[in-house]
Amino acid sequence: MRFPEPRTLADLAEWLNCTFVGHPDHEITGINEIHVVETGDLVFVDHPKYYDKALNSAATTILINKEVEAPEGKGLLVSDDPFRDFNRITRFYKPFQAASKSIADDLIVGEGTIIQPGTFIGKNVVIGKDCVIHANVTIYGDCTIGDRVTIHAGTVLGSSAFYYKKRPEGYDPLVSGGDIRLEDDVELGASCTIDRGVSGTTIIGKGSKLDNNVHIGHDTQIGQNCLFASQVGVAGCVIVEDNVTLWGQVGVTSGITLGKGCVVLAQSGISKSLEGGKTYFGYPAEDARKKYREMASLRILPEIIEKLG
Numbered sequence: 001m002r003f004p005e006p007r008t009l010a011d012l013a014e015w016l017n018c019t020f021v022g023h024p025d026h027e028i029t030g031i032n033e034i035h036v037v038e039t040g041d042l043v044f045v046d047h048p049k050y051y052d053k054a055l056n057s058a059a060t061t062i063l064i065n066k067e068v069e070a071p072e073g074k075g076l077l078v079s080d081d082p083f084r085d086f087n088r089i090t091r092f093y094k095p096f097q098a099a100s101k102s103i104a105d106d107l108i109v110g111e112g113t114i115i116q117p118g119t120f121i122g123k124n125v126v127i128g129k130d131c132v133i134h135a136n137v138t139i140y141g142d143c144t145i146g147d148r149v150t151i152h153a154g155t156v157l158g159s160s161a162f163y164y165k166k167r168p169e170g171y172d173p174l175v176s177g178g179d180i181r182l183e184d185d186v187e188l189g190a191s192c193t194i195d196r197g198v199s200g201t202t203i204i205g206k207g208s209k210l211d212n213n214v215h216i217g218h219d220t221q222i223g224q225n226c227l228f229a230s231q232v233g234v235a236g237c238v239i240v241e242d243n244v245t246l247w248g249q250v251g252v253t254s255g256i257t258l259g260k261g262c263v264v265l266a267q268s269g270i271s272k273s274l275e276g277g278k279t280y281f282g283y284p285a286e287d288a289r290k291k292y293r294e295m296a297s298l299r300i301l302p303e304i305i306e307k308l309g
Contacts (some may be wrong), residue, residue, distance in 0.1 A: 001177050001199040002030040006040075009061065009075040016085045021067060022075030028200045031089055035255055036219055036239035042089075042282060044082040044284070045244040047167075083165045087175045090199065094177035097123055097141065110147065122158070146184035152212070153172060154191040157182075161218035162196050163238060174198055183207075183224075189214065195236070205242070217254065229266070236249065240277060 010024035012172045020186045029040035034050070037043045037059040037276045044063040045054035056060050063082045079085045101207035103121045106194075110129030119133050122141030127133070139145075140158025151157075164171040177199020182204045188194070190207050190218075191214035196202055197219040204216070208226040215224065224242045232246045235254035244258050248264040252258070259276025269283035281288040 001032065001090070003028070003093065008075070012042075015076055016077065016079060016088065017078055018079040018085065019067070020077050022124045023068055026061065028075075030199075031086065032199045033057070033197075033219060033237065034059075036197075040079070046082045083174065085171065090175040090177035094142075094175075099123075104141070107229060116153075124293040134190075142179035142196065144179070145183075146186065146206070148185050149182050150187045152188060152190040155188050156193045159193055161195050162237065163218065166271040175192075178202065178219065180204075186210075189230070190214075191268045192199060198236075211248075223260070276287075 002132040002173050008024060009020045009022050009026035009028065012028060013020035027040065028042050030040040032038065032043060033261065034043050037266040039058055039060055041056060041059045042061040042063055042141060043054055043059040045051055046065045051068065054064070055071055062080055065079060065082050067076065067078045069215055078247060099122060100140045104123040104125065106123055107121055108126045110127060111228065112130040113127055115133045116135040118136040121139045124142050126141055127145045128147035128149065130147055131145060133151050134153040136153050137151050138156045143157050160176040161174060163174040165174070166194050175264045176196050178200050180194055182197050182201045183206040185207045187209045189210055191212055192210055194202060194204070194213045194216045195218040200219045202216060202219055203221045205222050205224040205226065207224050208222055210228045211230040213231050214228050215233045217234055219236055219259060220234055220238040222240040223244065226240055226243065227245045229246065229248040230245045231249045234252040237255045238252055241258060241260040243261045245263045247264065248268065249267045250264050252270045256270065256273040258274050259263050261277045262268060262274050263279040264285055265279065265281040268281050271284040274280055274285065279288040280286060282291040
């Protein structure tokens with residue numbers, strides 16, 4: 001998430017009521033999650049396990065709960081609660097705006113697009129040409145939809161990330177201030193849920209098709225011409241390269257990459273990055289032929305044991 005104009009380290013420290021390490025005029029141009037940070041970004045970290053990852057990331061500024069030695073060219077904001085202060089920044093720049101009607105006045109719609117009854121569309125939404133938005137679709141604010149996109153009934157674009165910090169009084173949500181982009185020729189089935197980015201963009205690439213009841217987590221980037229069958233669940237911050245096929249009920253853990261052209265067979269669980277151009281099966285998902293040989297071996301294991309006994 002980019003700031004409308006840069007903030008300085010000293011200015012942001014004063015606003016957050018925390019201390020800082022670095023040049024007072026050190027420039028901060030936005031905030032982002034660790035998986036997608038760029039030069040100029042601020043990222044937060046509140047556990048020693050992840051200090052090195054944050055400090056050595058592309059982020060220029062680290063919101064941290066302990067004063068440590070900062071790498072050259074980086075600034076620190078030292079807070080007693082970085083999670084709270086990151087949320088405070090998000091709420092300031094992306095405050096929740098209650099809707100006054102079912103379709104916001106600032107909606108931009110291309111020629112030939114059809115929006116069926118019962119659809120809700122929030123503020124700052126752009127929809128391209130020749131799209132079909134079926135009944136009872138919900139499109140939160142800050143979504144961009146390309147040309148010739150079809151969204152079937154009951155689908156929700158822009159729900160919050162499933163991202164919480166456990167506190168003594170309960171679970172504290174990380175505020176989602178990012179957005180969603182659907183590229184040209186995407187089709188979403190009925191009752192899909194696509195989470196907005198926490199501070200970046202959740203992307204469904206050109207020509208990709210999602211079946212009914214598919215979930216895509218925050219900040220995940222899906223490439224072009226991917227095919228996801230029903231009940232696929234993809235966690236946050238996943239990179240899915242072009243031409244990937246996920247068959248029914250495949251589950252994907254967060255922060256991994258699925259290589260170009262890989263195919264994952266039904267009911268598989270993906271716990272690590274997968275190389276492209278191969279077919280996978282099982283949990284954890286492995287080369288399908290290898291997995292089938294293992295299963296065949298298990299079937300004859302009792303017979304082998306009986307003979308040896």
